Amino acid sequence: MSGPGSQRGGSWDADLSRKNSHSGTDHYGGSNNVLSSGKLSRPSFGNHVPANLRSGHEGHDFDKGNLIHRKDHPVLISGGYRVGYYFYTPLWCDDYFWYPFYIFDPWGGPCFVSPWYYYPCLPPYVAWNRCHVYNLPPWSEWYGDVYDYRPSYYGGDYGVWSRGHRSEIDYAVDDIVASFERDDKQAAGRLISTDLDVAIYIDGKYSYTVNAKDFYDMFLDATQNTKTRKYEITRVETGHDEAGRDIVRVNARHDYEDPWGQVTTVDHFYELRYEGRNLVIDKFGVSGQ
Numbered sequence: 170m171s172g173p174g175s176q177r178g179g180s181w182d183a184d185l186s187r188k189n190s191h192s193g194t195d196h197y198g199g200s201n202n203v204l205s206s207g208k209l210s211r212p213s214f215g216n217h218v219p220a221n222l223r224s225g226h227e228g229h230d231f232d233k234g235n236l237i238h239r240k241d242h243p244v245l246i247s248g249g250y251r252v253g254y255y256f257y258t259p260l261w262c263d264d265y266f267w268y269p270f271y272i273f274d275p276w277g278g279p280c281f282v283s284p285w286y287y288y289p290c291l292p293p294y295v296a297w298n299r300c301h302v303y304n305l306p307p308w309s310e311w312y313g314d315v316y317d318y319r320p321s322y323y324g325g326d327y328g329v330w331s332r333g334h335r336s337e338i339d340y341a342v343d344d345i346v347a348s349f350e351r352d353d354k355q356a357a358g359r360l361i362s363t364d365l366d367v368a369i370y371i372d373g374k375y376s377y378t379v380n381a382k383d384f385y386d387m388f389l390d391a392t393q394n395t396k397t398r399k400y401e402i403t404r405v406e407t408g409h410d411e412a413g414r415d416i417v418r419v420n421a422r423h424d425y426e427d428p429w430g431q432v433t434t435v436d437h438f439y440e441l442r443y444e445g446r447n448l449v450i451d452k453f454g455v456s457g458q
Contacts, residue, residue, distance in 0.1 A: 197263035313408025370454030
């Protein structure tokens, strides 16, 4: 199992500190961790992000009186919307996340749904001014040529396959798996361009686009701050985009332990694009089960 404390003998010392973010120097200065309020019960989660918050910032028009009530009485779900997060330990506060531009309350200001809405241990929204919206189509039922992905491990040991037997596609997919299963920050870094924006999809619909540094910090929050049980690659395909450029699409299943000890699954979707000889993430999507 990977995730907070899992490879450090259960110690949280390395996690309980402000992160050196790539996307900015802002900090929150507070805590929206519901667990720190003493609430222990698991709320009932829906299988999909609320439709009117899937890709917009409608939440800033809600009744401000409700905001005061919810600040005084921390909850994770209110009126069908995520409010705050429920981390694995009450010692965790907002500044310990990598990304410094999350929004924790949809009533608190204009925001978009975070890629991590389906993860109760991670922040649910992103500040609207960090996002750019373009006229991109939804995630299509795109079928390219099925690629026979060969993992770099056999029986749990990495490095069995030599470079002569494998392609850059294999290495890129390895990095996706290692990012989650081994908390590998170097693997995550190799997947993200220095300047290529990343389009975010929620439940198959295009939501917004963020710059590379923002996505890098967000990606680290998911790979470093969730207790991954298994990260399974379910499909890899090769093909071309509208401009004729080579791309690779990857479908994955993320099984993780939620803060209540229950194994939960979220589907991930990647579109990778060549940057030189390396493959980097161009599009990223999540979907509830």
